[in-house]
Amino acid sequence: MPTLRTALSAAALSTIAAASLAACSSSSDAPTPGESPLTFTQAIEPLVQEKCQSCHRAGGVAPFPLVTYEDVKGMGAISKLKVQSREMPPWGAFDDAACTVNHDFRDDLTLTDEQIDLFARWVDEGMPLGDPSKRPPARTFGATGLVDKTATYQLPAPYAVAPGKDDIRCFPIDPGFAEDTWIGGSNVVPGDPRVVHHVIVYVDPKQQGVEKAGDAGSYPCFGGPDVEEPSLLLAWAPGVPPTTYGDATGLKIPKGSHLVMQVHYHPSNETTTDQTSIELKELPYKPGYVAQVILAGNAERAEGFLKLLPGPNDPPSGPAFLIPPNAKGHTESMELTIPEKIGDITVPELGVYAVGAHMHWAGVDMKIEVERKAPSDAQPAKECLLGTPKYDFNWQRAYQYDAPLDQLPTVGPGDKVRFTCTYDNTMDNRHVARAVSELRMSSPPEIRLGETTLDEMCLGVLVTVRRANLLD
Template sequence: MLNVRAFAASVFALAIGSTFQAACSSSSGAEQDGETLTFAQAIEPLVQEKCQSCHRAGGIAPFPLVTYEDVKGMGEVAKEKVQRREMPPWGAFDDPSCKVDHAFRDDLRLTDKQVDTFVRWVEKGMPLGDPAKRPPARTTFGASGLTDKTGTYQLPAPYSVVPGKDDIRCFPIDPGFAEDTWIGGSNVVPGDPRVVHHVIVYVDPKRQGVAKAAGAGSYPCFGGPDVEEPSLLLAWAPGVPPMVYGEETGLKIPKGSHLVMQVHYHPSHEAVTDQTSVELKTLSYKPGYVAQVILAGNAETADGFIKLLPGPNDPPSGPAFVIPSNAKGHTESMELEIPEKAGDVTIPELGVYAIGAHMHWAGVDMKIEVERKTAAEGKPAKECLLGTPKYDFNWQRTYAYDAPLDKLPTVGPGDKVRFTCTYDNTTDNRHVQRAMSEMRMSSPPEIKLGETTLDEMCLGVLITVRRASLLD
């Protein structure tokens, strides 16, 4: 999926922003007792806000939570999920090792009082209460795709995914951009979610992907698109919502460029066909801010632009990315120092608009911290930008900071960004259990850095913004 060496040098060029339309804003969470601790007065308003964008007819959840009978039937299961903070799906939480100073937009988390209210309602037998006091049914929901998209670009033809090893394919696509085009939003729609592991969409300015496909419509591309001067347009994984740039910011695609959609297929036990697509929203103007991204991590050695730091179970030869079988709480850390220049261009201070984490099945937490070379007034010398102690492979996403552009956390030349990933490579991890079952393994394997499902990654996503210049 991702070339671990190429991305260890980091890549600039993705979308900012992330508008997650599913499930949810805040609710008062006030304590309820007696007659008010009922479905009608305490629980249905909460479920409408936090659950029904997914748990409804046409939603992505496997069952609805719309009627009293729906919720009561799943009450005990839901109680366990909310107590464990597995639902609503949101991996970013503060813990003693990481306190994030900025709030996140579209925060899906239940408050402690909301969790307590739901738990006590279940324990009281899940009373309905007075039906006359129920709120009106929720009838409007956010769009599941990209709002105001201007184009959808699909794989040229259905692709057959057969049982066997992971298959990483590149599909060249001509979006027909005759002029420089600014992208205001983007989204991936997997054709068959059962087999689409991840999708990376590259910009191919020299249109070389078509020649590599040689009339077949696609070509194998284990490490990357294998074209000259590619840049990254969009990275998607299960659970990632549409990327929305906002009115002031966009990402540039040079005129005449093709796209290369790299799809990582993880086959099932039966042959299926897939025709994944990417949705784009183009802007009719040059925005005032340019979206960029630093994809950083996946360091293999202690040398290089991104350095693998010493960790547990390292061999005598030095740091190595190895997660032993049955290791719980194993960590791998790496560090990126933001350079002064990219080629001949001086790197300015960058606002971090949104941030995310990417690991595979064994990953359970990622912490991203910055140590600033020179802290500007009002900014700490050290800051934790993200902690995901509830990381779930199936619900990866970016977390957008709830702040105006001039108040975002920043990274700049000389700053050191550290990524610390924690793994659970035991059968206590249900994702490891699933992988073992699919591969017919009796015990968890030793895991190394790589691109297949049974390898691991430690990749941070820093979605950044800067002011546009005359060169853009």
């Protein structure tokens, strides 16, 4: 069975093969003068259907459609630039010399180098339409959202989003969970998709968000929800499909917990209101597998089971999380050794279902690698789980492996998980340049670990799955 990704790239390859065959055809069947072989109907329309229309269509999350020839031609020049810089489609994870991921990712939006080249050449050649009878059938999209949801929790009141700066706010929500609740799927529905840029939903077991929010109903929270013992339920960015674990796996929310919805507002030019909601599929039974989101990283010290490793620009006193002003390609790395036991409990082997990276504006790449204590044929001694050479704070998401539960990469007791974060703290980094100007500084400051705009983080997200046992 070909995987989704190989099937998709096989389809794309045949498009390219068809296009280049036409380009190299012998003189006997050469295109008549004025007729270009690289056309919208045959080469470009299938590509935008596959890689752009999940967002760029009527009712999609992107601000304009890329459906008709006129749509794509009208945005052709800028699309070429965005595609070449890999800003579009927004997908931060791909392989480079330092990291090859052994598994495909589900719903992978990446364009191959050949596809980028094809799109650019089509624009350069004047964006010819081609033979309308060769158009592929229109791509259709089914229902959006979490189709089998059992509950929806909306912000209690509309929140006013003013034009101007980015606004990152936390909204506590009481889902009224009287019992431990197992979540089999989750999704975010933005209230005003023009301004909601990404949403992270945390579990707040001690119900502390409510007090922080007070009468306002929300509080600013750039780095995280600022409550004790938070855990992560869901990370969402525009165009990311709902998270679903299947019927056998659930994520546990302890009874009485509140949720805290952290919303990143990217203001538009006008004042608007937003009332985003969360869709959940609450399982009516206890599933056989437990999903658990592990957030690991942000090490400050060179000791313990999560330790900061030596790196560039460390002071004489030893490893420090410190990014000097104007440093490019600066790395901070840290290593988590999975303990054999936590208290009396023997730590089980965990399947890694999905992975994600979290840094702030200066972050440009994060690698997550595992070094296994007990490798096997299926689980090599060293494996790169994620590389994000196109990391962008605005497009944070989790990347889900396209593999059945029993073929997921694993992390287990004694394994070492290494997080390597790369930062660009120069004015060449457009996010840093914008933050520096908003903070009325003249140049980038020294950056340390922290929660505010020009602090940094190096936090890996591992969505893990394991067999449920008596303790759950």
